[in-house]
Amino acid sequence: MKLQNIRLAVDAIIFGFSEGNLYVLLIQQKFGTNKLQWALPGGLVQNEETLNEAVLRELAEETGVKINYLEQLYTFGDKLDRDHRNRVVSVAYFGLVDSSKIIVKPDTDALHAEWIALDEIPKLAFDHNQMVKLAFQRLQNKLTYQPIGFDLLPKEFQFSELENLYCTILHREIDRRNFRKKILSFGIIEETDKILLKGAGRPSRLFRFNKKKYRELEKEGIIFEI
């Protein structure tokens, strides 16, 4: 058999939620063959690092963003001609950050990173558009059966933010009363004693997600489901 000539890369689809909009973290290369084309952060895996480490390193190097949640999404390796004479198989990771960590690294000489609204994503390099699409599907699914929405929000958040997050990402109407009832019934979020007072309208209480509590309840077989 011919010697294997395949390179292994990782790519990250990182979502952020801010002011009712969902964003994806993208980078733009200033030089090279893909000059000025947008792409997902990512790159070749080094010999001595795990796949996870590779993603985290690339994210740090290219964007500076610290993520709250990361999981492997899918391995893309079917486009044989993706990069002529240089077959690359890429392990895509799916991640979430909250808006407090949404500040990106200042431009370097070679790279520019930015949050782009999901529905304004241009044609990306390689099969990255497909990756974003799959990642978004995963986000939608996961949101309904795991409490990952909290990883897109600040530590302390208003109930209306959570509600807004769900109805933005799932593209569906949500009944405020039923939603609150259900979320509270899991016993995984707790009231803080802070009241947020901003602009017109009644001030809102801030809540906090209790991850430890969730882990315990999970073990006891409790099922989160929206």
Place this chain on the structure above:
Amino acid sequence: MKLQNIRLAVDAIIFGFSEGNLYVLLIQQKFGTNKLQWALPGGLVQNEETLNEAVLRELAEETGVKINYLEQLYTFGDKLDRDHRNRVVSVAYFGLVDSSKIIVKPDTDALHAEWIALDEIPKLAFDHNQMVKLAFQRLQNKLTYQPIGFDLLPKEFQFSELENLYCTILHREIDRRNFRKKILSFGIIEETDKILLKGAGRPSRLFRFNKKKYRELEKEGIIFEI
């Protein structure tokens, strides 16, 4: 950066169900460093084939089994010392066959393939035990929200076989009446006019899964859930 020295492989975790037991397809190498150690079917990806093609090829070469269902499971690449000086990252695939296709290839000079009951699987090569574990979790989950159980049964099956499959794999009791009601309510399985008469007990009608119907209903937003 040092030249990348990573090899890419695929491995397949294939489940079969027969007489109330769940089996995994394993192979045993007769020579080499892993002589007589059991392992999952799999091997290095060739330069000109997709990952899917690679799995199917390896399965054909090593076991001869024709599968009904196949999907990518997870990419394992964290054990850096998995094979000293030869780092291998492996894309694991998860598959199902029905018992009519459960016959394996006769032994070749180098290989022996066999169906081993899930709870009798020995220590396998590399991180293959971990792969089996993850694949089984996937099977359990998927069984509850996608009609993949049918891919483990013959085309025409008794209701009791289906019921037995669910309660074996999910390790839980199932109420026959409620189960039948629910499954039938989806409208995705149909009666055949065949009655199976075997041994003592009332003969049972055979049913058939209508995949086309399921695809249609799926588009209309129907949700399969046990």
Place this chain on the structure above:
DNA sequence: ACAAAAGTGTTAATCTTACACCCATGT
């Protein structure tokens, strides 16, 4: 006639959905 496996309905309990008004603040 007895053992074995398949087939079948009803009722209570739970969960889900739909729905509208009051509250606390800013202007």
Place this chain on the structure above:
DNA sequence: ACATGGGTGTAAGATTAACACTTTTGT
């Protein structure tokens, strides 16, 4: 006083869960 956004409860409907006897065959 009016606009804005936050907070709250109830009742009807749908779904799920619990439960036991009859049917058809082989021996």
